[in-house]
Amino acid sequence: MDPTRDAILAALDTVVLPDGGTLVARDLVRALVIDGHSVRFVIETQSAEVAKSYGTVRAEAERVVAAVPGVQSVAVALTTHTAPKPAPSLKIGRHPTQQEGRQPVPGVTNLIAIGSGKGGVGKSTVAANLAVALARRGLRVGLLDADIYGPSQPKMMGVDKRPASPDGKRILPPEAHGVRMISIGLMLKADEAVIWRGPMLMGALQQLLTQVEWGRLDVLLVDMPPGTGDIQLTLCTKFDVRGAIVVSTPQDVALLDARKALRAFETLKTPILGLIENMSTFICPQCGHEEHIFGDGGVRREADKQGLPFLGELPLSLEVRLAGDGGVPVAATDSPVAQAYGRIADQVIASL
Numbered sequence: 001m002d003p004t005r006d007a008i009l010a011a012l013d014t015v016v017l018p019d020g021g022t023l024v025a026r027d028l029v030r031a032l033v034i035d036g037h038s039v040r041f042v043i044e045t046q047s048a049e050v051a052k053s054y055g056t057v058r059a060e061a062e063r064v065v066a067a068v069p070g071v072q073s074v075a076v077a078l079t080t081h082t083a084p085k086p087a088p089s090l091k092i093g094r095h096p097t098q099q100e101g102r103q104p105v106p107g108v109t110n111l112i113a114i115g116s117g118k119g120g121v122g123k124s125t126v127a128a129n130l131a132v133a134l135a136r137r138g139l140r141v142g143l144l145d146a147d148i149y150g151p152s153q154p155k156m157m158g159v160d161k162r163p164a165s166p167d168g169k170r171i172l173p174p175e176a177h178g179v180r181m182i183s184i185g186l187m188l189k190a191d192e193a194v195i196w197r198g199p200m201l202m203g204a205l206q207q208l209l210t211q212v213e214w215g216r217l218d219v220l221l222v223d224m225p226p227g228t229g230d231i232q233l234t235l236c237t238k239f240d241v242r243g244a245i246v247v248s249t250p251q252d253v254a255l256l257d258a259r260k261a262l263r264a265f266e267t268l269k270t271p272i273l274g275l276i277e278n279m280s281t282f283i284c285p286q287c288g289h290e291e292h293i294f295g296d297g298g299v300r301r302e303a304d305k306q307g308l309p310f311l312g313e314l315p316l317s318l319e320v321r322l323a324g325d326g327g328v329p330v331a332a333t334d335s336p337v338a339q340a341y342g343r344i345a346d347q348v349i350a351s352l
Contacts, residue, residue: 003034003070008041011064018053023061030079037072039065044079051080102240105209108142108220110242110352112273113235115265117257119150119226122278123247125324126314127223128156129331130245133338133345134219135178136331142173142220143181144208146231148201151185153223158327162186163212171212177332182212202234209239219352228264236268242352243273245311250277250298258299262306273351274309275299276344279316309351312344 009032013024023029023043030042043058045051058078065074105111114127124147131143145153154160157176163186164172173180184204214220225231235241244265248258258275265272277299283290293316303310317337323330331341 001070002036003039003068005032005034007068008032008034008039008065008071011068012061014064015057015060017057019050023057037070038075039068039071039073040075040077041065042077042079046080048080051078054078099238102238103210104240105214105220107214108217110219111222111239112219112242112348113222113224113232113244113265113270114247115224115232115244115261116226116247117228117259117261118254121247121249121254122314123226124152124223125156125320125329126247126276126278127221128153128324129320129329129338129341130345130348131179131181131219131221132177132329132331133341134221134348136342137345137349139218139349140216141179142214142217143179144212144220144222145181145183145185146205146208146222146235147225148184148204148231149225151183153181153183154185155327156324156329157181159183159186169211171208173212173214176327177329180214180217182208184208201230205231205234206238219348228260232264233268236265236270241270243271245273245276245348247276247278248299248302249279250292250295252295252298254294255298255302258302262308272308273348274311275303276311277313280313282316285318309347311347312340314340314344 009024009029012029013022015023017023017026017028028043028045030044032041033039043054043061045054058076062074062076065071065076114123114130116123124145127143131141135141143153143157145151157179159174159176159181161174163174163182166172171182173182174186175181222235224235246258246261246265248254262272277297279294280292281290282293300310300313315337317330319335319337320330323333331338
């Protein structure tokens with residue numbers, strides 16, 4: 001039987017340090033790799049002086065890991081933490097640069113826009129959870145928060161660190177729940193407002209698409225702002241967009257604006273991959289009563305009318321709201337609501 005990561009960490013948690021605590025409690029274990037019956041890891045200390053006193057700690061760590069069932073060889077390195085140099089200044093928000101025709105995003109196979117005709121229909125929540133659901137299906141997924149004026153993805157994905165930039169040009173996206181993500185919200189103070197004209201918005205989107213080191217991605221979801229403005233125009237005319245997904249609630253007022261979003265994507269020659277009905281039904285968490293508070297089946301009927309794919313229904317759920325506010329999208333769990341996002345992810349995969 002091969003050793004598990006949990007078993008290795010449990011063993012290392014018994015190694016007491018000269019200055020108090022254990023290796024695991026003090027978070028000193030780095031680069032833990034389990035390769036069959038071989039285990040290797042690094043003990044990272046705060047200074048060279050501390051490292052000199054950790055010789056016995058290293059020996060004890062090697063001993064306890066070697067005693068874990070299934071372990072046949074152990075390699076332990078002792079290093080000293082080095083404070084990183086300040087990253088070069090990274091400026092987001094400039095006039096767009098000239099480019100000829102639609103360009104691919106380097107490394108990205110499928111660029112997909114998640115749009116809506118109006119705000120308040122849960123588009124960003126759907127985008128975050130769909131990204132996680134696709135990642136759980138084994139795809140390499142990225143998420144770009146293009147809602148420049150109201151970025152919400154950092155909160156929902158549980159990311160609060162400013163992205164690193166090794167040279168002031170390239171941007172290294174953080175990863176959460178198996179998804180690489182980027183947002184203008186990660187580059188601003190929490191209460192700082194974006195007051196930009198259209199050209200700066202267009203330039204910012206261009207930067208987030210081309211300067212971010214996305215790596216190899218099967219899917220890059222772009223969480224669009226509500227409406228049909230400069231961001232939509234820039235994305236669909238300057239980049240190779242595989243298609244768009246439109247999110248709406250089933251009520252007639254929301255569908256009026258959803259139709260405008262559909263017409264805008266069609267005018268920009270962007271294929272519609274399908275429609276999603278969000279807040280389709282509410283199930284009372286106390287008594288289980290189900291209520292169609294925004295109407296019943298409006299988006300499905302609209303998809304049928306337009307001859308477009310209907311990707312699925314999502315409930316209005318307290319669980320979704322609590323999960324998003326907590327930085328762990330509900331699609332990252334095993335709840336019934338997560339299964340609903342999984343079914344939509346399967347539909348999206350089948351359309352690519």
